[in-house]
Amino acid sequence: MSVLVFVEHIEGVIRKTSLEALQYASEIAKKLGTTTTAVVAGQIEETALQDLGAYDAQKVLYVADARLNELNARACTRILVTAAQKENSQVIVLLHDVNGRAIAPRVAIQLKAGFVAGALDFPDLEKGFVVKKSAFSGKAFAYVNITSPVIIITLSPNTFPIVKAEGTATVEKLQVAFEDKDFAIKVKSVEKITGEVPLADAELVVSGGRGMKGPENWGLIENLAHELGAATACSRPVADSNWRPHHEHVGQTGGTIRPNLYIAAGISGAIQHLAGVSGSKTIVVINKDPEAPFFKAANYGVVGDVMEILPKLTEAVKKFKAAHH
Amino acid sequence: MKILVCICQVPDTVTKINLKNNDTAVEENGVTFVINPYDEWYALVRALELKETGLAQAVHLITVGRTVTEPIIRKALALGGDEAVRIDAESTDPYVVAHYIAAYAKTVGYDLVLCGKESIDYANGAVGPMVAELLDLDHIGFATSIVLDGNTATVKREIDSGEETDSCSLPLVISCQKGVAEARIPNMRGIMAARTKPLKIVVPAAVENLTSVSYYELPPAKAGVKIIGADEMDELVNLLHTVSKVI
Numbered sequence A: 001m002s003v004l005v006f007v008e009h010i011e012g013v014i015r016k017t018s019l020e021a022l023q024y025a026s027e028i029a030k031k032l033g034t035t036t037t038a039v040v041a042g043q044i045e046e047t048a049l050q051d052l053g054a055y056d057a058q059k060v061l062y063v064a065d066a067r068l069n070e071l072n073a074r075a076c077t078r079i080l081v082t083a084a085q086k087e088n089s090q091v092i093v094l095l096h097d098v099n100g101r102a103i104a105p106r107v108a109i110q111l112k113a114g115f116v117a118g119a120l121d122f123p124d125l126e127k128g129f130v131v132k133k134s135a136f137s138g139k140a141f142a143y144v145n146i147t148s149p150v151i152i153i154t155l156s157p158n159t160f161p162i163v164k165a166e167g168t169a170t171v172e173k174l175q176v177a178f179e180d181k182d183f184a185i186k187v188k189s190v191e192k193i194t195g196e197v198p199l200a201d202a203e204l205v206v207s208g209g210r211g212m213k214g215p216e217n218w219g220l221i222e223n224l225a226h227e228l229g230a231a232t233a234c235s236r237p238v239a240d241s242n243w244r245p246h247h248e249h250v251g252q253t254g255g256t257i258r259p260n261l262y263i264a265a266g267i268s269g270a271i272q273h274l275a276g277v278s279g280s281k282t283i284v285v286i287n288k289d290p291e292a293p294f295f296k297a298a299n300y301g302v303v304g305d306v307m308e309i310l311p312k313l314t315e316a317v318k319k320f321k322a323a324h325h
Numbered sequence B: 001m002k003i004l005v006c007i008c009q010v011p012d013t014v015t016k017i018n019l020k021n022n023d024t025a026v027e028e029n030g031v032t033f034v035i036n037p038y039d040e041w042y043a044l045v046r047a048l049e050l051k052e053t054g055l056a057q058a059v060h061l062i063t064v065g066r067t068v069t070e071p072i073i074r075k076a077l078a079l080g081g082d083e084a085v086r087i088d089a090e091s092t093d094p095y096v097v098a099h100y101i102a103a104y105a106k107t108v109g110y111d112l113v114l115c116g117k118e119s120i121d122y123a124n125g126a127v128g129p130m131v132a133e134l135l136d137l138d139h140i141g142f143a144t145s146i147v148l149d150g151n152t153a154t155v156k157r158e159i160d161s162g163e164e165t166d167s168c169s170l171p172l173v174i175s176c177q178k179g180v181a182e183a184r185i186p187n188m189r190g191i192m193a194a195r196t197k198p199l200k201i202v203v204p205a206a207v208e209n210l211t212s213v214s215y216y217e218l219p220p221a222k223a224g225v226k227i228i229g230a231d232e233m234d235e236l237v238n239l240l241h242t243v244s245k246v247i
Ligand SMILES: Cc1cc2nc3c(=O)[nH]c(=O)nc-3n(C[C@H](O)[C@H](O)[C@H](O)COP(=O)(O)OP(=O)(O)OC[C@H]3O[C@@H](n4cnc5c(N)ncnc54)[C@H](O)[C@@H]3O)c2cc1C
Pocket: A208, A209, A210, A211, A212, A234, A235, A236, A237, A238, A249, A250, A251, A252, A253, A254, A265, A266, A267, A268, A269, A270, A271, A272, A273, A276, A286, A287, A288, A289, A292, A304, A305, A306, A307, B037
């Protein structure tokens, strides 16, 4: 009966966004009057697994297979299907990230489970199992009812704050009968982004557009991001001109992010750009043109030259941090 | 080698979304529909490139949708592609769509199935991996480059922490995004040719929907931007801390 949640780690350190997914799953479990079982794959210390109890996991099912240190969708599908059958789970939660989005649809097929990607709130259990998600590039929310007996959802990261409590989870090894085909995809190379904070997980993001004039001015963006502990992003023409790497490009054709704070410097706010960032909780726009469309989507606006404003804002953040630490 | 490209119809990003029937449906009058950009610009164009370079012999298109989707199929055929099939059913739940596509793909047998990264209406990104699971194939998502060498595909893809290069043997399902190809526009010859290309209509054996939209909601209007003076950055930081509580 328990709610199952897939928890990821990077080299033995549980991902923060996975803790959020775990906590989200536990809340659903409480509403359903059942327990939460976390599923973890790849090598990790047992104590790190027991610690998941602090986020209300009662049990952890663990597959200690070195081949899973890089997650593989087919192998993870088999793990989740095995775990769901063992636990008789009706609700399965994954993170709405690259891995979760690769695994969840496959599990949905195996378990004949209705699937909704990118949940933005707890399900409404009064009207069935109704999940809120973004639709039409942030121009609406859709409330999707899942009518199948088994339900699978991915949670949008940065939706809920993480609250640590007390508790220890029991850890059990899960036996999974893998087949060769589960590992047929060979990873030939991985290039990690060197930036300080990965964009997908970031709570704070500083982003630059064509108004930054050229890559030589990106130090202004990076300095502010560094002071805030933020990730950096950019508009599409910036990536197209190779001022910044492509993974930083957000919008309709780039990534979709929902940070707590999005600071846009020298970005006009075209609808295709907004499609990727309009879910941000707070938006600050810095633009020299008071008519720039982005101001309509912003919470705070500064009219002025980014070359002047960014250093001033960076100084103000530095001062603030000095006063609050 | 045969390639199947999955295309779907979506409202253009720039269209305004209005609701009707007590917010249970989207007003379709006035909405411009387009081919999902990831399908058109990347999946389809890469398939055409593979054919043009002689690596593939046939490019087929498939969409699950009612008659209203035919204009986008014709447009896709005008870009290239040899024939199209429309599965005559509502495209509401990725689980159902994937079953229809997989069932059709099985009857033909494709070496490569290309999808978009996600459809820009509901952005599930689910159909590609679901089709792969139904066909018992591998799937690579978020692809930014696809290179074929005989029976092996080398695919670059975006991962959360950067970029990964995978290799996998065909048959294979790949979901495409920016980088895989450069968008094209149809030319007159293509448009003329598209008129006579075969468009098959298949009535599927019904698969039950497991999800349905109960209602929609438009996001609350922004309270309006608060303009901060260029010399008041301390005030901005203070507001971000005390009012917005984001730092
Ligand atoms: C189908 C389609 C998909 C697209 N997908 C995306 C996408 O995913 N992401 C994306 O970002 N775009 C996308 N675009 C492009 C989008 O329409 C815009 O062209 C793009 O977002 C503009 O980028 P920008 O704001 O950096 O540049 P610009 O539009 O050139 O704006 C620059 C802004 O900087 C301001 N500025 C200039 N100098 C200064 C200064 N010194 N100080 C302060 N402000 C200054 C200007 O007033 C202006 O507002 C897409 C377009 C299409 C057609």
